[in-house]
Amino acid sequence: MANANLDDPDIRRLFESKNLVYLSSLMKDGSPQVTPTWVDIEEGYILVNTPNGTLKQKNTSRDPRVALALTDQNNPYHMVTIRGVVIEQITGVRAEEHIDKLAKKYIDKDKYPRRSSGEERTILKIKPESIFQMK
Amino acid sequence: MANANLDDPDIRRLFESKNLVYLSSLMKDGSPQVTPTWVDIEEGYILVNTPNGTLKQKNTSRDPRVALALTDQNNPYHMVTIRGVVIEQITGVRAEEHIDKLAKKYIDKDKYPRRSSGEERTILKIKPESIFQMK
Numbered sequence: 700m701a702n703a704n705l706d707d708p709d710i711r712r713l714f715e716s717k718n719l720v721y722l723s724s725l726m727k728d729g730s731p732q733v734t735p736t737w738v739d740i741e742e743g744y745i746l747v748n749t750p751n752g753t754l755k756q757k758n759t760s761r762d763p764r765v766a767l768a769l770t771d772q773n774n775p776y777h778m779v780t781i782r783g784v785v786i787e788q789i790t791g792v793r794a795e796e797h798i799d800k801l802a803k804k805y806i807d808k809d810k811y812p813r814r815s816s817g818e819e820r821t822i823l824k825i826k827p828e829s830i831f832q833m834k
Numbered sequence: 835m836a837n838a839n840l841d842d843p844d845i846r847r848l849f850e851s852k853n854l855v856y857l858s859s860l861m862k863d864g865s866p867q868v869t870p871t872w873v874d875i876e877e878g879y880i881l882v883n884t885p886n887g888t889l890k891q892k893n894t895s896r897d898p899r900v901a902l903a904l905t906d907q908n909n910p911y912h913m914v915t916i917r918g919v920v921i922e923q924i925t926g927v928r929a930e931e932h933i934d935k936l937a938k939k940y941i942d943k944d945k946y947p948r949r950s951s952g953e954e955r956t957i958l959k960i961k962p963e964s965i966f967q968m969k
Binding site: 730732734767768775778 | 864866899903907
């Protein structure tokens with residue numbers, strides 16, 4: 700296990716493949732919550748996309764501290780665990796375009812097909828503060 | 835997404851297959867940490883096995899609140915997320931036998947092959963308090 704960064708080619712590959720990330724945030728009482736979700740990385744940040752009003756969106760509005768882990772679906776013993784903070788929540792057109800980008804990546808659809816009526820999306824922009832890789 | 839319990843056949847199957855669980859615990863400063871790990875269930879409890887001294891063992895000694903998520907490796911959109919507490923840390927022979935049981939399940943070895951010299955194991959016995967399933 701070693702300190703690493705998002706430019707590490709093996710870590711990039713983990714994020715660029717169709718692996719889910721398991722994102723933990725903090726409930727109001729300080730207890731943890733974990734949820735699997737789509738992910739990508741952009742310019743050194745980790746981007747997760749959520750409808751407004753989910754636990755992860757509300758939790759990180761209140762306390763931006765998060766952790767996440769992902770493993771290679773073809774080799775579960777190649778894993779990365781990260782701790783960081785949500786430095787920005789991005790809504791509007793950018794978030795709508797971003798969920799389509801993730802739909803393309805994960806399920807090969809040009810448009811995200813599971814929008815609820817009236818749903819608005821939010822990007823959680825995560826700054827990684829510590830990154831550990833094991834392989 | 836619905837409240838559920840560990841006796842639900844679909845949830846049992848998720849735990850009985852070779853899916854990793856992503857376990858979140860709390861660092862000393864209250865921030866979350868996530869790590870992928872082997873798991874099984876026994877009599878309504880979720881059992882994780884760790885060497886003594888890992889983050890998850892130390893974190894849950896200090897604050898027993900945890901969360902975890904797992905997905906079906908053959909269908910990542912069947913997922914379970916759970917919040918709960920570590921009600922007991924079990925060491926000694928039971929923990930040593932339990933890691934061998936998990937090695938059998940995950941890598942088909944009778945004895946866990948990656949023991950470090952002098953390593954002692956601990957079972958984290960987790961009582962689930964809320965269980966959500968999406969499929």
